[in-house]
Amino acid sequence: MTLTAQIRHAAHNALAHLYPDVTIDIATILVNETKPEFTGDYTVVIFPFLKLLKQKPDVIGKQLGDYLVGKTDLFTGYEIVSGFLNLTVKESYWVSFLLNHYTDTHYGERAKVDRRVMIEYSSPNTNKPLHFGHLRNNFLGAATAEILKAAGNEVIKANLINDRGIHICKSMIAWMRYANGATPEQTGIKGDHLVGDYYVKFNDVYKEEVKKLVAAGADEKTAEKEAPIMKDAQELLRKWEAGDTEVRRLWQQMNGWVYAGFDVTYKKLGISFDKQYYESDTYLLGKQIVEAGLNKGVLYKKEDGSVWVDLRDEGLDEKLLLRGDGTSVYMTQDLGTAKLKYDEYKLDQSVYVIADEQNYHMQVLQLIMKKLGEPCAAGIYHLSYGMVELPTGRMKSREGTVVDADDMAAEMIKLAQEQTESSGKTEGFTQEELTKLYEMIGLGALKFYLLRVEPRKKMIFDPKESIDLHGYTATFIQYAHARICSILRKEDVPVTPDASLFASFKQSTELLPLERSIILALEQYPTILADAADELNPSALCNYSFQLAQLFNTFYDAHSISKAESEEKKSLRLMTIILTASVLRHAMKLMGISLPEKM
Template sequence: MSIQQAIEQQVKKAVKSIYDVTLETVEFQPTRKDFEGDVTLVTFPMLRQIKTNPVQLGQSIGAYLLENVPQVDRFNVVQGFLNIVLKDSLYLEKFLEINRQEDFGKATPGPASQSIMVEYSSPNTNKPLHLGHIRNNLLGYSVSEILKAAGNTVYKTQIINDRGIHICKSMLAWERYGNGETPASSGLKGDKLVGKYYVKFDQEYKKEVNALKEQGKTEEEAKDTAPVLLEAKEMLRKWEAGDEKVVDLWGMMNQWVYDGFEKTYDALGVDFDKNYYESQTYLLGKDVVNQGLEKGVFYRKEDGSVWIDLTDEGLDEKIVLRSDGTAVYMTQDIGTAIQRVKDFDIDGMVYTVGNEQDYHFKVLFLILKKLGYEWANYLYHLSYGMVDLPSGKMKSREGTVVDADDLMEQMTLTAKNISEELGKLDDYSETEKEELYRIIGLGALKYYILKVDPKKRILFNPEESVDFQGNTGPFIQYTYARIQSILRKADFDTSSQKAEIPIGYNLHEKEKELIKQLLLYPETVQLAAENHSPALIANYTYDLVKEFNSFYQNVTILGTTEQTEKIFRVQLARTVGEVIKSAFKLLGINVPERM
């Protein structure tokens, strides 16, 4: 139970005792900096049930708490706000509780815990991952870790879009122009090699369209009848028919891409428990549509196509089967969702997909509810905005998208340049330096993206993200490294030494504020899980680091002559370091021992 929850119980007792009124809720707010207090009770909402003035109400509740709650030291009332000052002993006791917990901030699974699948990444196998995929992967991975920390069982998955005309375009271009080129012979990652031929197809297609237009065809006619496109469509038809040669080519080139993706995922620090492949799921859902027809959830039009009418829910009519009986994406998503519940017996799912698909997921979730699936009430679309870069920076070779591998490489280089300017790495080996640059660069990238509310669009500035001051990953990493330096310099074993509290110890204001911030960590994890928002964890960590740096600048840690005081302060610093490391782990960010 948090301090605020304990105070809330006592306030309800006070009001019941004094006024014989039962309060359903009690409203608190942070104590303003210009007033003394640790917890501030807002009395105005109580006036609906209690006929008195707000100051008198605050005075009477404060007096009750002072008399009946040993942890309350004093109070003051400012208009309708009761500012409660708690005894240092309470905060010291809470700090000792933190030190006794091995996984402070992480909940153990309980009756309310759920089994949740989180889908993220879900790329196409015709091109490498790009900047948009990076935000997607970072969000999906972090939300997975946060949900786990909140006590849930989590399965991480992606559905790889490995079929369709876009795949055949790459295949046809490689077959025509590749001369047997492979990742091994070219030195290119497999996804980049396949992406190269996707671009090549587009170049040849545009040439053919222009030639047809010169022959007198309209642009639409030219686009529809370009021979290279017709050949790609024929290749798709052969794939769907199981043509051995086409299927073998498809399998070889897709494997190149899978291998390339794995290298990118490994560098980015994300993983998956299971991959689903569209080539294996695209027929799922058709049986469900037939069942839905029998239940009256769907209806069939005269041309044979099957639809659902969602106009009563403020949406529109949506097709779920074409007139020729083939599935649309919605059909596949219905079938895949049902298959995942069968595979993992999950309670719900989180789909990490850009906000351009908001409408699609509203429709999908509503259809699954109408089909009678209870778990459909626990589906969530983790919708996010686009990531933009300042113009002219880090364009890919095609000049259109920012390649994920190139961006990570650029971030490492940016971290190297800035670190060398600061000149604090003279005693590092070259290997140690390179690893540190990678940790700082990736930390900067991840933190800059994750500190922003997922729904907001981001303008990502690489140089700004690697700043060692302000709300950045490197600033927090540097503070963690500073704490490790304190621990190394301590004249006692900080790994085994338990926090010792001198009898009657009076907390310095900065020590108290730091403990108060530490105590917010478990509820921040829960709040981040409820809101599917890594930004809450990121900004909590920044606030914790600001409090620590204020503590560091105002309180003597290693220089104090009182050994018990020194041990307590070092242990306080150590605990802050552990929470920083724990919080950053939820964001998928590493912390260096030295910087």
């Protein structure tokens, strides 16, 4: 049990003893960290009990404080400051905490629970390469998956590839018209980029054609519909749906190029999946669900044969599920895929990492499933995140105003190299080690930058200002870790020692304030991790890790570890920094960020 939970229970018991006639809900007992300007480690807030107990805060505080110090084995003393009971935790508690955990490389993880979660993320379209905005999605999905695993869940990482539809047909038609058969092999251009170039080309040509038609007297809407290249793309889509061999062949070829490109990007970024869904396999699945819904009377048909669901009672609108010609729309596909996922895996939860522009869509998806009585409905959860924007506004692939993911990764690695070289820190590394180090620093900074903000919030990225390697960054945490490893190296202590190392440790002197606060922070890690898992919020771990690294840096500056005042102090501090490094590594690993032993 965590320390705060122990304190809450102890206080609850104490009040039950002191005031047997009054029942106090344990939820009203608030245990906070004591503010640094007061003596103590944790604080019980007395105010909520005043009315119930009909007593003054100081009286309750004294009774509670005396009881807790006298009857439990947790505290050495207390202070009451205007309604706040500040408790000081026993030295021996902190020391045995350290002894119990400094060898535990899985510290903070929860035991396996019987809960299976799928998390769908990335889910790219195959008409263009990944851009900076997609990176947020990928990192968020990957980190959340790891956090859920650490919290004891069985996790399936899924990617739903949007490999069919008008968007890829646009790339195809532009390629057919303008590429002269260019391939990635021939041009040396990465496959996803090559296909993306023709997507941009399509839009350039399209814009020109629309302009011409408008100049010739057409109104804008008609021009947009009648532009020849658009009509060609739509014709291509019809042929694709009819199974035209030639079209399918080109489609497969171009998708193949894109997948080869994606593989390189995913590998570079450390993104992986357990299960791939392809929309070309699943896009027809929803129709059966709609049929069943019609039979149940949950859905209804309009005169033209289109099928709808009425969500006006739920405060939403009517929503189309099948077109008049019987073809399915986006929502229909998603109904089918949601059911497929559930049927295949019997999921307790199905998480969708999707930008917040689809909040309404996801709400409707879940509602329809609920109305249809599908068992998958309850588990659907939209992990909604704000989009990454440029100072000029949203990124638009079709206008080519995007920060490319591959470029961004390469630039960050280059920046890491420049900074390392300019501060003269390359000594003692082989070229191979340096290459690895630059990747760790560059990609770490990139991931941290995108994960440190709460998912829900949108973020603005200015490409002119490169991502910082100082302050609230992965680099800062990596640096603290490298410093710890450096000390351990010099002391000839392994980074992950076994329990024999400090087996004979005995505590006799008091902990210094900085020693206390760093151990206190370490004790909170399991709580932080559990909360991050419950909220599906990796930014909580970024925050915590930064604070812990900061605490270490302050400590490092104030007290020597290798030249501690005594052997006892030295051992205690070694245990502290070993666990600190271990926790930092653990938390950052969940973010997909590695920490170097030297930098």
